[in-house]
Amino acid sequence: MARWSIDQVALDAINEDQMDVQNAEALAGLGGVEGLSEMLGTDLKEGLEADAAALAERRAAFGSNEMPPPEAKTWLDLFIDSFDDATLIVLIVSAIVSLGVGLYEDPAKGWIEGAAILAAVLIVAIVTACNDYSKELQFRKLNAVKDDVEVKVQRGGGQQEVNVKDVVVGDVILLESGDKIPADAVVCPGSSCTCDESSLTGEPEERPKSAHSDPFLLSGCQVTDGSARAMAIAVGRNSRWGRIKASLAVESADTPLQEKLEVMANTIGMYGGAMAAITAVVMVSMWYCSANPEPPISWENGFEVALEAFILAVTIVVVAVPEGLPLAVTISLAYSTTKMMKDNNLIRQLAACETMGNATSICSDKTGTLTQNRMTVVHAWAAGGTMGDGEAAESVAGVLQRMPSLTDLLVKGMCLNSTAQIRHNGDGSFKTVGSTTEGAMLHLAQCVGSDYAAVRAEASERIMKVFGFSSARKRMSTIVRLGNAGGRATRSSSQGRLYVKGASEIVLERSDAYTDASGAAKKFTAKDLAELRRVIASFEEQALRVVIVAHRDLNGSTPVTGSGLATEAADEYEQGLCVDAVLGILDPLRPDVTEAVATCKASGISVRMVTGDSKNTAIAIAKKCGILSEGGLAMEGRDFRRLTPAQLDDVIPRLQVLARSSPQDKLILVTRLNGANLPASREEWEEAHPGRDWDKENLKLLPGHRAEWEANHGMRPNGVGEVVGVTGDGTNDAPALKGADVGLSMGLSGTDVAKDASDIIIMDDNFSSIVKAVLWGRTVFDNIRKFL
Template identity: 45%
Template sequence: HDPNEPRVGWVEGVAILAAVAAVVFTNAINDYQKERQFRKLNAKKEDRCVKLLRDGREQEVNVKEVQVGDVLLMEPGDLLAVDGIILKSHNITCDESSATGESDALKKDANEHCYVISGSKVLDGSGSMLVTAVGTNSFFGKTMMAMREDTPDETPLQIKLDHLAEAIAKLGMAAAVAMLFTLVVKYFVQLALSGEDMPDGGEIFSDMVKIVIQAITIVVVAVPEGLPMAVTLALAYATTQMLKDNNLVRVLSACETMGNATTVCSDKTGTLTQNKMTVVEGTLSLKSFSFMDGAKTWRSEVKDSVAEVVIEGIALNSSAFEDKDEKGNLAFVGSKTESALLGFIKSLGASYSTLRADAKLAKVYPFSSAKKSMSCIVESPQGKEPYRLYVKGASEIVIRSCTHYIDSEGEVKAMDDAARTRFDQIISTYADKALRTIALSYRDISSSEFKKLNDEDPPNEKLVCLGVVGIQDPLRPGVVESVRDFAKAGVTVRMITGDNLQTARAIAKNAGILLKGGLAMTGPEFRALSKADQTEAVKRLQVLARSSPTDKTIVVRRLQELGEIVAVTGDGTNDGPALKMADVGFSMGITGTEVAKEASAIVLM
């Protein structure tokens, strides 16, 4: 080292160490901050109390302290955190859509349908269950633990950078070897041509070391040390920008993977749709409407007397009610169908609670799966008769019991063959759109007839048909436009759902996912195919219905084998494995389960 020059040899080494530290800490701090936000997101939801029987008395304990052998008390609105077997059931209905993808509510009893899985929500009824599995041994826990197995795959950008680094390294090494060879040859040729005596071994060795250092310098210069830091800082900036758009990026590399996605596999229930049954079409008093705006127009067009009968019948002939959910928002608790109907009259400006408070119920006939209807009798002081019967249920069965109907003028007419055919056509049209059809009807009952009634069999005969409504879990706003934008960008959208094929087809067509030439099939059918046939089928596959978590992962794997960059969106426990396996997984922050959020790389807040 020249004593007259400053000692700056250390600067390069420190600069490289600083760059490496910046890359490592930027990644680590970013991931830590996002994970901390994610943990906060779930901590409040997980910290709740449940009622159970322990040591022969009723207790309220933290959900984390529930043990196998406890008898858990079930009430409408409860979110079950454990697996169990029903001991006592008073019309318990559970929503297992977040765990299985099945959008229909399931009846539970102590005999045939007695097993309850964690992640279910009690919609209606009450009872008790024996806890059989908690924590990591429960259905929810097993799925959650499967999500935590670290299998980090390289992202598309990492693969491209690896190829670039490899190419630079090869080129650099080739240039260094060529330069080393050239300089060595030049050194000895110049020595030979100079005519001087050959220097001693120490001097030749010193000169050779200098030549090797020059060759090594080429290799060092060729390596882009700043590239990893530039990429990391760019991605870290991207995550902060995405957070402003309510996207919580849990894995830094997901930002660039998202931009490389070539196909999106989306869940239906709760992701494309709202997971909230809604009246989307109806024909009441022979006047049709679509969605809530159309319903308000219908209300202004029909006679007040007809609208009052419809609203009163829905409000009184129902066991659903409005209450605050776990997030503090008002929501209907009870059967999804009844909640949809109450939501319908609420949109018309009616208050079900006021109507119930003013009315006096004389008899109630709860929903019967055998009769597929629900009835109630109320005292009707202003009516033609002292009592009025309201009936609602499966449209084919209720209309079969109708002898009259209300026409567009609000007049009661006899149900002739032409009218019956018209109602059948309405039901058929709604069924083709995969809508659940519910018929509403009523009739007045005299005092003498009322006295003859028993408490078991509702007098569902000689009814006056008010009309039919079609109920469906509607698409979220903006879904159709998003699918169209994906198509323009060359990204294929596929729907993979646990729901039935007919409903899945209808929703996929409405969303613009199922197109001409596209394939729609069920999970069991897809699973039964050979690996080669699955690979061929997945190229045209646009809708996969009745799919299990395993089916979803098979589809993702087959697409990845074809070289696709797969993004998966979902909100349910059953979406967890596919979210984890995908190149980038998106979960719903508000409606999503903890399993889905744990498995995803990006949480949509």
């Protein structure tokens, strides 16, 4: 008998992509996390029963937490697949006929021409299979199931470590900072944490999670701060990560070059065969109808004349077929892939090289592709003035270093009100462990010459109280005892200082002064406040994340001892603050992105940004890198999803930015652009839209279907419209990467799922390397054209 009263369909209804508000409302309708736990038969304190039979029953009802590994192709499979080419088929048929006729006509030397053609075909097949198999070996590890990952769960009243594949719906999972979330889950009451969801949603900022404020944890994402107990609500194929992984199983479409070669092969076969047949018929007819036929008409002579005519017809077909073309194409592509590797383009599929040369549209992710996915302080306001070039923290640090007293206060406020750490790479870049916003401030501290670890160590014994950050407070504060570090603080013997960092609107309303260049507090005037609010508004218009760092000196009238410093008392201390700096934090553009976008546009390639980030941030970045032009359209995913196929076709020519998009939105956009993988029949449409009415809705639901798409679009021979390239680095980009004509993932920051779904890997994560991929692709096309 089932121990739960809810099914997977109902769980899916509270776990939709990019539907945070609706998901929260649906969860509340079930009675919140507590109500859902009752429906799932889970005791939030004790966990599930540690009973193998009961767990197996749950696994049968809700699925297992694993995806079946894709079947790896052997060298023989790839060798056989290489013969699935119209040109090679025509050559093979011609070679066999030529070989047979040649042996009949001249047993000593007649086999040479047919054997030479077969040898060329064999070389093409071997080279293609070897190249693809070597790439298959390199990337097979991306699909490996990581069986050695252990997860902590609460079962039978105690903690257990189980394999990640053994997690079931209803399990209470125990998560700590740095852990990767093994399944979609909801945070249990009484715990909270912060998560980095950029790989799945495209949003670079960490998301605070608690049972009463955004309780949903997404599989594959990472806990960056805090610890939490969470109840699994979706595993394996039913999780958001699993849905993306499952959607990657799409049929590959022919590349533009393959289509052209197929048309050529069909044309040669059709017209060459027709002319050969006509020639043979004319020869036999001329002999038969001649007044003095030579040799004389007889059955034996007729066979000889017909054979002679057939040999001539075969010769016409063999001469017409460019037997060197497949070999030239294969060698040209293989050579180009080697050269492209030096330009940081790792080609997984030979055909992707020439496909990129035909690209007419590129749909790019923002976070980690156009930008560096590394939050940086690029602007600041301090001591009454603004600073920063909008690109690097060094431009801000250079000005701050001329104000050492103010900078000392700012550095302590940034370092003591954070738990993040910075790990430097050998190439001069760095990676933040923890909040990327805090990482940006620590990086600024390093740029002004401070060691954040040393600052924390020096103050560690004097820290009296920490008022932690929460989504409700939107700020964090630390009280530090001043004076003799080894003494005991009292009202009369010591003073303290409160350091605060938090959201601009929250901290500013609690402030009445700012720190001037000498480090002294200066009261705000009405004019000062108006100017500062204008500066903050200008930062926000540039899509900067605005954070204020402030302090307050606590005198004898305010206790700084450990007694009485309860969290509830935070508001009492966080008043009368003195603003040290207003920081504008941005995920900066990658080098050469603006130039690369301009080059693409000049080459006739339209560039679109498709991101899960907010619309304002997407617009600001798109304008900065040149994607969003005058007359261009920026749209949110929720509005995109309401369109009919016909309406979307009207919007696409002007659509340059798609924000707050889900993985499915990206795939739909790519599908409407290139026409690939559309449902080709009513049965396929109904399979893609279960429960929907074909007669009433086949022209209303995206992505549409083949018949209506063909009625409105010009097509390449196989019914495909634009040649679309998609760039991305996150798991959320994988469906679009797979559905595009050529998918380009980031080698350094890309997730395994994104790399596995792509055709080309950009090894240096630089968008400008895509321009080189286009250049090489067009070079291949030109070389093949010269051969013909």
